[in-house]
Structures are given as structure tokens and as C-alpha cells.
Amino acid sequence: MRLRWQAFLDKVQERGDYGSSQEAERAARTVLALLGAHLVGDVRAALAARLPETFAVVLLNPLQATEPLSPERFVRATAAWIEGATERTAAWDVSAVLSVAADAAGEELTARILLQLPPGYDLLFGRPHRRRSAGTC
Template sequence: MQWEAFLTAVQERGEYPSPQEAERSSRVVLALLGAHLVGDVRAELAARLPETFALVLLNPLQAHEPLSPERFIRATAAWIEGASEQTATWDVSAVLSVVADLVGEDLLNRILLQLPSGYDLLFGRPLPG
């Protein structure tokens, strides 16, 4: 996906007033996501992202432990100036739902296998109970 198309999708999904806000959220969320993914799954996701975001995903600090969805949201809030947990939930969902649309069901399922339970909701793709 091209840079502008990705940012436009995130901006629309997140109802951001500017592309800069969509970019800020995308960088933070993808950096945190990249810290949780390994191997072919991370490489395949990076290959589908615009180059700048692929580099953000591929060059994170590795997570010491997997973050639960709740802690992922708190970490996002900590990295976005002025964000609350409520606005960070919105940011995470806007970015990850665009990622889910981009990658398709097979890769999304492999991504979710590397993450703690509950991330399916952040991607906007609740798994059957």
C-alpha cells in the first residue's frame, strides 16, 4: 500500500483532522506492534506497509514481555503527547483496523497467534468465542 493511501485510511478511520495526526498514531502503534512480532510474520507485514512504516515496524526495541491489549493501549498513551487511555484506544483501533484490511485474513491470523489474547478486538476482527 502506498504512503498516502495508508495515511488517508488511518485518517478517515480515526477521524483525525490532519494527516500528521494519523502519521503520529501510525508510527507509535506500528513501533509497539513491531516489538511483539517476530520472524516471517513481521517481515510479511512490513512488506505490505509503506516503506517508512515498514522501517518503524522492523526496527523496534524488543518487548521484554508481551503486553496485554490493555497495557498496549497504556503504552500507546504514554508515547503520544496529550493522549489518554480512551484516545489511545481510538488511535490503536484506527491503525490496527487499517492494518487488518491491508494484510488479509491469513496473515492477520498469524499475527494474532504471536500476540496475547484480546488483540483481535483491537484489529476490529473479533474471533468467534
Template sequence: MHMRWEAFLDAVQERGEYSSQQEAERAARVVLALLGAHLVGRERAELAARLPETFALILLNPLKAAEPLDPERFVRATAAWIEGATEETATWDTGAVLSVVADAAGEELIRSVLLQLPPGYDLLFGRPQPI
């Protein structure tokens, strides 16, 4: 069952403490476009199926990444795409969006998604994995 647009953005807005839904939406678009470039196959399709349609399409038609970005570089890339962002605000943006994505996805799918990503993304998703 996919998450409704309003519910998804409300959750991102609340976690990111954004003053407007527009800010939450901008963060979500950037983070999902970058995330989509890191995922392939069934995991990406399943994750998209649990997101609101607009965001699902962004995940499925991502910005091309030349190589998988480690979490720090993912945050830097997010900062580069959001006007006026710093690495600090981008860390916040990334965490706000990805933790809501993790909630929408559920534990099992997020575990599979994390296996496709470089180490350290568990923290961005707000799902610290035991070492």
C-alpha cells in the same frame, strides 16, 4: 502488494477521525513501533512487506518490549508515547491504525499475526475472533 503511503494514512485519518494527516502519522508510528516488538519471524517480515516503506521500517526496528503487553497495556503504552493522549484516545488510535494494518495484511496473515499476540488483540485489529 504493499499499500501506498497516502492510501495508508488516508485510511488511518478517516478511521481515527483525525483533523490532520500529521495526527494520523503520529498514531501510526507509535502503534507500529510498539507492535513490531511483539512480532517475530516470517509474520513480521510479511506484514512489513505490505505496509508503506517508512512504516515497514518502523515495524522492523521496533521499540523493545520487555514482555508481550496484553491489549490494555498496549493501549496504555500507546497513550504514554502520544502527547496529550488518554487511555480512551489511545484505544481509538490503536484501533484506527491496526484495523488499517489488518486491511493491508489480509485475513490469512492477520490470523497468523494474532497467534503471536496475547489474547484480545483481535478486537484492536477490528477482527473479532470466534471463541
């Protein structure tokens, strides 16, 4: 089920402790545009189907990435796209947006998303250790 625009923004604003919905929207647009460059096929389409339509369009028309970014480089790229952001504030932005996206996606789809991303994104999605395979501690 597709999450409503205001519900999504309200959750991002709460988790990111933003002073306005405009700040939450700016973070969401940037993070989802970067994320869209890292997801492919039915996983990206399935996530888009659960996001508000405007954010689904952002996810499906991503910023270009020449290679998959590590979580650290993803945060740095976010900082570069958000005016006045630092790596610390960008990490906050990324976690706020991706944790809300993971809630919208549900556990099964989030697990599929994490399989398409380099190791370490589970923390950014607020799902530590979700990616572990059988036999690892």
C-alpha cells in the same frame, strides 16, 4: 502488494477521525513501533512487506518490549508515547492503525499475526473472534 503511503495514511485518518494527516502519521508510527516489538520472524517481515516503506521500517525497528503486553497494557503504552493522549484516545489510535494494517495484511496474515499476540488483540485489529480455535464458542 505494498500499500501506498498516502492511501495508508488516508485510511488511518478516516478511521481515527483525525483532523490532519500529521495526527494520523503520529498514531501510525507509535502503534506500529509498539506492534513490531510483539511480532517476530516471517510474520513481522510479511506485514512489513505490505505496509508503506516508511512504516515498514518502523515496524522492523520497534520500540523495545521486555514482555508481551496485554491489549490493555498495549493501549496504555501507546498513551504514554503520544503526547496529550489518554487511554481512551490511545485505544482509538490503536484500533484505527491496527484495523488498517489488518486490511493491508489480509485475512490469512492477520490470523498469523494474532497467533503471536496475547488474547484480546482481535478486537484492536477490528477482527473480533478471529483467534478462536475449533471447539470454542
